[in-house]
Amino acid sequence: MKTVLEPFRIKAIEPFRITSVEERTRILDAAHHNVFLVRAEDVMIDLLTDSGTGAMSAQQWSAMMTGDESYAGSRSFYDLEGVVHKLTGYRHVFPVHQGRAAERILFSSVLSPGQSVPNNAHFDTTRANIEFLGAAALDFVHPSARDLSADVPWKGDIDLDELSSWLEAQPPGSVPIGMLTITNNRTGGQPVSMQNLRAVSSLYRRHGIPFFLDAARFAENAWWIHRLDPEWHDKTLHDVARAMFGLADGCMISAKKDGLVNIGGLLCCNDDALAAKIRNLLILTEGFPTYGGLAGRDLAALAQGLREVLDYDYLHYREASAQYLADRLGAIGVPIVRPFALHAVYVDARAMLPHIPPEELPGQALVCELYRRGGIRAVEIGTLMFGRKDPVTGEPVVAEHDLVRLCLPRRVYTQSHVDWVVEAFAEMMRETEHARGYEILEEAPFLRAFTARLRPVSRQAAVAHR
16 A cells, blocks of 8 residues: 555644744844744754654653663663663663763773764764864775765775775874764765675774664664665564674764664763773763653653664555655656655755855755745755865855755654645645845854854845856
8 A cells, every 4th residue: 555654643732823925034034044043933844854743642742651760770771781782782881961972981081082983874963073072083985975866885985995095094093993973864864784784894893993783763774774784684673773883892873863762872882991991971961870960751652762763664665655755756757866765855055056166055044944834944064064164265165966854753743744745745836936045243153053154145146146
């Protein structure tokens, strides 16, 4: 059957306010054309992120009622620790309040200025936490990922040849940690193959480099391996996930994604000496190691979420929902990244708005127009998020692609909500030539997309620029 059947019933609802185009235009102006600065109460369909925006199950809410709020030695922590041990096999498990706390603590424990961290593609907070310490975050994107429309699997893989050549040229001690992000959010939520995971693990080990996974969407990566790799067709999703984790020495997890919770994260490792450093820094900045900045009820909800996330029916629904959105956008001519991701569908803003040059932020132009027309909040993943100014010339350096990510919060929206999104795009496709570019008025030195203030480029200036 073709209908997307959500494998759950709705037990509670959260109303949202229906706004008009005129009202949303005023709201967008007041927010300086940055949808991060728009109040949630003024958003009808929020596809900004899948991080912490999902709906928890009745079982998770029930678990929260039994959360142990003890400062030290919480029963809820030991329950969570057991679940994570079974899932990952790692010896040391540290809860943190969210993924970027895990990034900060791990990188602060292993990095020094001038060192480098390789990855298939660092996302924004990961890169910022590395660069904040004076180190370099280097991406080794697989060549297949550069063709956004190519419908080929495993575009999240790391470029092994390029990584191998680069590692051979590095002086001893300059690469204290190697990473791999699953799935690869920067390149369109693309999965990483088990073959690539094995090869990366072997390569890092050959160079004596500890290997860490950025595993916020580990369950979705496991789903694609189960679906697409014949070796894993007959294995359980838990077996696939355990095999992925077993190839690395540790992981960082923003549990706000595949932990199915609204707050929380994990930092796990096998090395005892590293664990001691992590523990000391965690106590300094997050709290006692058995709560890590979380309430006992949050720990309990996370433990239950990790039990639920590898459910076959749930992940099948995630794929069906994303495919429904991708197919309908493709049918009306919207250029999307292929293959679609499980957590999001990515739109190629440069291809959709070819008259707006990258320097004028076509991704942000699409984000603003989507909000104005449909009350839909999405996020730009392109020059606003990953661009920069040349330190010598001051000229803007654009990102390789300008994408707009339509994130699908877990267990939140129905098929009719997705139809509304498609209708908004259909309206935009009829008059894309009217969309205008944007310029940045104010920006922060790190993670500028969160707080930047922008304004539309005047038509006269845009014509002169081109």
